[in-house]
Amino acid sequence: MAARGPLPVDPIAEAKRQWLAHGWDEAAPGMSVVTSIIRAQQLLLARIDAALKPFRLSFARYEMLRLLGFTREGRMPMASAIARLQVHPTSVTNTVDRLVRDGLIEREPHPADGRAAMLVLTASGRELVDRATDALNSDVFAAPGLSEQDTADLVRIIARFRKSSGDFTEPRPLPDPL
Structure with a gap:
């Protein structure tokens, strides 16, 4: 696949515009978040694959x-x-x-x-x-492409989503040592 530069328009923003134009107002924000996460995963996996390729x-x-x-x-x-x-x-x-x-x-x-x-x-x-x-x-x-604050915020947001989706539960408190 040939390397390409940035697209002239954000395709996810355009998809959201289309969702709204078709009257799917309630679903538009959810479609945007889902497709944004999937695209971010693709971008991160490409960086991971490049780093692991020599190995x-x-x-x-x-x-x-x-x-x-x-x-x-x-x-x-x-x-x-x-x-x-x-x-x-x-x-x-x-x-x-x-x-x-x-x-x-x-x-x-x-x-x-x-x-x-x-x-x-x-x-x-x-x-x-x-x-x-x-x-x-x-x-x-070490440099995921986000500020330190955005990184911390995003991890917290995704952790809340994962927890509410049943991905994990908070660990039970350990008893105090005797």
């Missing part, structure tokens, strides 16, 4: 490696990875298969459940995910 990682493969890298021993049950990544089990299985094939993680039998598998980060997987994280931090996360 031959997709974002899904990176997330799995980073998740394992965050654990104390670089290992976790596959079922836990599926729950934390919030994607379909088949997608996780395909991602794991590729990472195993590339020698970045290993599958081991679960110590207590013979039907389950443990995912284990290899030394080369840890080295790769650490380098990829450095690239994402410098090329994407």
Whole structure:
């Protein structure tokens, strides 16, 4: 796909104008927010893909490696990875298969459940995910394209939306130590 410059008009603003012109006044703001979020996701994913390309990682493969890298021993049950990544089990299985094939993680039998598998980060997987994280931090996360205040506001707004959509609940307070 050939690179192109900015469009001369905001297509989402034009779509909203059309929604209003067609009498869909109640739906126009919602259409604008949904399509704006989807477009922002596309823009951010393009930046992520560019940062991860030198490492031959997709974002899904990176997330799995980073998740394992965050654990104390670089290992976790596959079922836990599926729950934390919030994607379909088949997608996780395909991602794991590729990472195993590339020698970045290993599958081991679960110590207590013979039907389950443990995912284990290899030394080369840890080295790769650490380098990829450095690239994402410098090329994407450190400067997401918003001011610090806009970033904080947007995270709060989206968190409220996610929570009201049933994506997560507030953690229960932990008891005071004895």
